[in-house]
Amino acid sequence: MKVSSRSSERSEAERLVHVPLGERAYDILIGPGLIGRAGGEITSRLKGRRAAIVTDENVAPLYLEALMDSLQTDGIEAVSLTLPAGEKTKSLEHLATVTDMVLAARIERNDAVIALGGGVIGDLAGFAAGIVRRGVRFVQIPTSLLAQVDSSVGGKTGINTRHGKNLLGVFHQPDLVLADTAALDTLSEREFRAGYAEVAKYGLIDQPDFFAWLEKNWKPMFAGGPERIEAIAIACQAKSDVVVEDERENGRRALLNLGHTFGHALEAATQYDSARLVHGEGVSIGMVLAYQFSSRLNLASPDDAVRVEKHLKSVGLPTRIDEIPGEMPPTEKLLDAIAQDKKVKGGKLTFILTRGIGEAFVADDVPSSEVLSFLEGKRGK
């Protein structure tokens, strides 16, 4: 049996964020080396002694063995399933494969499905955990920055259909999140940056001080200093605060979609081709557009839009539609994609707008004509 040396040590820098959701409360641990300590962290919190791990072909070679070793050391009987990497894996066919594997492993209510990977694996495995026996335990081990600060916290799970993204799913909170920050060292610069867009988002929603802190500290955060763990912990705490207040997105939780309505439309316009645009890049451009649109509506100062764009540009994120490589569809088509986004209620356009840095709010009656002329202006037509 191979146990990596890091497995016994708890880093001093490690942080814990508790998500107080009553009987669905859970802990998020953030720090280096958590994959190698997963067994102990799970057995100290969950009753079951079986686990079914879902991972992908990129992540498995890096971390699956260390995770299996740790589980075995702590007496958890585990099986694993390695799926193709990428957004296409969030399909009904793969959901069927995962649920069949989980049932074959005789996972009962107190046993766990473990997601080892990024947002795709987390969303798919979480959906499976939510429907097997009407809900079994779920442990998230997010290995991307995006998953550590966003998709692994809050209980949204789902798959894509021919009608759109994330249209089938359940709310199923994890029982434990292990955000191993050492895993981020293997991310590409581009992937890390894309995740950073979601980190900055929390500052822009309602924490102006955090945004100012990021403007000062993003370099050591990118370089892997203690600022990285700090920033992830603040982001997880921010998401937790919103989720606790509005677990099932009847109101305030929609704020987390800042930048996402424009962003999703851009992703759809590029056919989710990650060579052209990944989710976090869409969010980056989308957040800048949200600030510019808010400024055009005389809600926010134009200076704020300039400040947001400047910061995101400085970390290397795209901030303008024309930075997306390849041909983009006409603006009317982008608007169609916005109208088809699932955050449409009763036919009206819902947007997250803002009155300044850290002052986002939900507007659910934005006229589509305003959006159209704003976007046309942006694209120089």
Added chain:
Amino acid sequence: MKVSSRSSERSEAERLVHVPLGERAYDILIGPGLIGRAGGEITSRLKGRRAAIVTDENVAPLYLEALMDSLQTDGIEAVSLTLPAGEKTKSLEHLATVTDMVLAARIERNDAVIALGGGVIGDLAGFAAGIVRRGVRFVQIPTSLLAQVDSSVGGKTGINTRHGKNLLGVFHQPDLVLADTAALDTLSEREFRAGYAEVAKYGLIDQPDFFAWLEKNWKPMFAGGPERIEAIAIACQAKSDVVVEDERENGRRALLNLGHTFGHALEAATQYDSARLVHGEGVSIGMVLAYQFSSRLNLASPDDAVRVEKHLKSVGLPTRIDEIPGEMPPTEKLLDAIAQDKKVKGGKLTFILTRGIGEAFVADDVPSSEVLSFLEGKRGK
């Protein structure tokens, strides 16, 4: 437009059971003619004005047109999907068909999926309603006695897999249940009787007076007198009480499985061949076995087992394993089916046992050797 004459009248005998589940609270209406009044009952409670109806080939010819007419009259835009009747429809393939149809109909969060049919349609459509956009509104229009008193109340939804029945699903409470008692007039005697086993179950769990009332009043109840509505309302109220106390079956709700552990094993042993055994018949035999087993364990008086068997026999329900037509597997095989039942926790056998009429309780440490020798004794080996 055709509106049946009954659609405007509310029967004096109509009953309402409110299920007080906080923000998931809902009403169960019980009485004749509710299908023809569905539109008005829905629009007075739900905000959405679209609906996707799921039904089956047996029920559609009888009630689909009346339901569509009523919805149209009240301004609800509805589409429908008619599936094959029978347990095989509770599959992942049919779930995919239903969710695709619901998404194509652009059902949003406040719109409704409507289940028009028995337990199979309710379980499947409810699962779809629970996962489309992470949950849309759900209206149950149960047309069998079993569905009116059991599966349409309480929020359990699900489909079957090769590993067993109901192994995939969610808890998704309906927003409204319309139990049209006139629909019961078209049930076969056998179907009605099978549903009756679940009615009697509520008396046996914790309402000895209701059981005594049924012993006196089952004949007018079968004949369609006001006793029928009364009995259905009492059964729905009883189920509501249990569900409100333990929505997600962490404890007391398991009592609703009285007779079901043995019953499911018998259903599995007949390969769910409804010509040999339907669910309610399995529950009838299972409840008698639960009383006899409790008596053998010196928990209940043998007189109670005799009384339960006598009553179920008098309404025409089977009460003994050897009444099931065809060859039954050896007792060890039955026990395997019991052990594979999903109500197994940590390997121990969980049974609902009883101390008398209306005194059921959950026992989660029943030794399988006791069950084996009890069943062998019953079968004269």
